[in-house]
Amino acid sequence: MGKEFVNQQFKQFTDMLKIEHITTKGYDSRANGAVERFNKTLVHTMKKKMAVLYEWDDQIPFAVYAYNSVPHRTTGESPMYLFQGRDPRGPLEMTGEDAVGMSYADVDEYKNLMSQELLKAHKIAKEHADHECETYKRLFDAKHHTSDKTYPVPGSRVLVEIPAEKLGARCPKLINKWKGPYRVVSCSNNSAKIVPAWRRSTETLLIPFDKLRLIPSQMGNDPIVTNKGRRAWVKGNEGGEFSLDGLSEQVTYNNDLIFRDLYTCKCPTPCRFFIPDTPKFKPGCFTTSPTQFNRMHVILGLNPDMRSDPDALQLLAMSPLPLKEKPPTDAVWRAMSHCATLKLVAEDVPGWGISYQNLYGRLVNSCLSAKLMQKETVVIQLCPGVKSSQVPLSNTMIRKWDDDKEGEDTSMDSCSLALIVVPFRTDEHEVEEWQAEVDQWPSDVKNLVMVTAPGAIKDFAKVPVVAQQMKEVKRKSGNLIRITPDELVPSQQNKSLALVGDTRSYETYWKTVKAMLETLGIPWTSFELEREKRAADMEKDRKSESSTSDKGGQGPHHSVAKKRRFH
Incomplete structure (x- = not known):
């Protein structure tokens, strides 16, 4: 859609029909990737059929019919079957068949059968599409080296x-x-x-x-303007002489590389920073600039008598001092603490970020007890057959373990909650494997929870079988909580947990599991859904990987055996 559809009248139309109107980014063809890929396939098909190029519009119906009649590798089915519930039948397919076809007892039977088959086909097509999406994403990331790139973050x-x-x-x-x-x-x-x-x-x-x-932090905020036309001719002095009368000596200090003025904070209404103990607390004793406020304190440290002359103090603080600028002291930080965007200001000024973090660390150590700062450690173990995409949980205090990866040091002295995520399968050897996973956990782990992974279920008759298999798993010492797939969820209209994982999103499934644990008296305070990783975290991981490769690959993931051991 173009901009002609972005108006108030069309917005009222979409609101009335409860349609979510989504616009793509301008000048970015990848935002319409599915449409652009279909156009490419359509043009490629028409090239093989056209004898006269000017008759291309006559070939469009035949090319579209061929496209809709052929199964796609991404979905595994043809678009016509996924849309209408039947395969296309041309004259060749109908030759020799009876004209009557299949018959059903009534229309309702046909509707029920058709809806069930379409639901199964859509689930299988979605699984195929997700697999293809992951494959092409991995190939794209490897080709373009996305892990080595630095992306903008909020505040850049x-x-x-x-x-x-x-x-x-x-x-x-x-x-x-x-x-x-x-x-x-x-x-x-x-x-x-x-x-x-x-x-x-x-x-x-x-x-x-x-x-x-x-752009580097040394650059200012002066706008970059592109001159579109020719530069106008600037006429000089007609006599060819320039007068030097009235010029005065200017003293400037090239201090731009180490300091940059911020005239206001980032609050919607600029905060005021006052200098205490000045005569009558007059208007000249405050400023809205954090950098000028810090400069005032530097001047008062050199000459305390300037406190009696706030006007001169204000004028001196308007320009960089002919000396090396210093970050704010603890007293200056406390005087500016009423500003809600003080942390963002510290990140913008070179040298202030470290000073702010140091003060924050000292306040944490002195004001907060060790018990309050103790972090909850939640461990999630993925059993064989469970994909990481089925557990979209992310937190610095949550560790994900997968048998496909080499094992990590799993000595969890402060582990307060552990989740074993098992696949929805009814094989005979599953109980033995699940029992082996449970036996590996030490008795120090107070709460050990066993739950199935969410996903599409083809046969709901297996739900009680999987629940019975989970109940057969025992723990020698410690508490083992089994959240079986046949348990009913009151918040989801009394649906079973398996049905929630089959029809709802993965995020909804894990929110339901968290609520069920809380009803059992097991809090999960560090629960957090997986968010998109910021560029700062990506840069940190990249540096960690590069330092590991410099040491000859002797990182922590190479020094521990694949089998997990608890100490």
């Missing part, structure tokens, strides 16, 4: 690439195509929401990562 300053047709210049290929700087407000999987950094504005832009470039 970036430049935006402007398309050539939007520049409006006479020679768009030879001029600067970058505009900015912009401030990143939030990030998604492949794009960022940005606002102008050189002025206050409510206008937001949603730009793909490929069109953004990070």
Whole structure:
């Protein structure tokens, strides 16, 4: 859809019909990947059939019919079967068959059978599509080295690439195509929401990562403007002489590389920072600039008598001092503590971030007890046959173990809760494998929970069989809680847990498991659904991997045997 569909009248139309209107990003064809791939296939099919190029529109119905009649590798079925519940029948397929076809007792029987078969076909097609999606994502990441790239994070300053047709210049290929700087407000999987950094504005832009470039912290917030036309001729002095009268000596200090002024904080209404013990607390004794406020304290440290002359103190603090700037002291940080965006200010000014983190660490150590700072450790063990995508949980205090990966050191002295996620299978050897997994856990783990993984279930008659297999698993010492798939969930209209995992999303399934544990008196305070990892975490992982490879691959994942052992 184009911009002609983005208006108030069309919005009322979609709200009335309860339609979610989604617009794609401009100048990014990958946002419409499915449509673009279909167009490519359609053109490729028509090339093989056309004898006269100008008759291409006559070949479209035949190409679309061929596309809908052939099973796709991604879904495993033809589009016509997934849409209408039957395979296409042309003249060749109908030759020799009876004209009557299959008969049913009544229309309801046909509808029920058709709906059941379509549901099964859609589930199988979704599994095929998810598998293909994971395969192509892995190939794309390996080809483009996405793990080695640095992406913007909220708070970063970036430049935006402007398309050539939007520049409006006479020679768009030879001029600067970058505009900015912009401030990143939030990030998604492949794009960022940005606002102008050189002025206050409510206008937001949603730009793909490929069109953004990070800029160094040494650069200021001066806007980058592209000159579209020729530069005008500047006439000089007609006599060819320049007068030096009235010029005064200017003293400047090139201190831009180590310091940058911030004239306000990041709050919607700029905060005021007051200098105490000044005469009559007059208006000249405060500032909205955190950097100038820190500079005032530096000046007062050099000359305490300046406190009696707030006007001179304010003027001196407006420009960088002819000495090395220092980060705020603890007293200055406390004086600015009423600002809600103080942490963001500290990240923007070079040298302030470390000072802020040091003060924060000292306050944590002195004000918070060790018991309050103790983190809950929750361990999730994935048994063979369970995919990581079925457990979308992420937290720094949660560890995921998988038999497909080499084992890690699993000495969990402070483990308060452990979950064993087993697959929904009824094989004879499953009970023995599950029992072996339970026996590996030490008795120090107070609560050990056994639960099945969510996913599509083809035969619900196996639900009580899996529940009985879970009940056969015993624990020699310690508490073993079994959340069987046949348990009813009151919050989900008394559906069974297996049905919740089959019809709902994985996130809803695990929220239900968390609620069931809380009813049993087992809190899961560190529960958190998996969020998109930020670029800072990706950069940290990349550095960790590079340092491990520099040591000859002797990282922690290579030094522990695959079989897990508890100490």
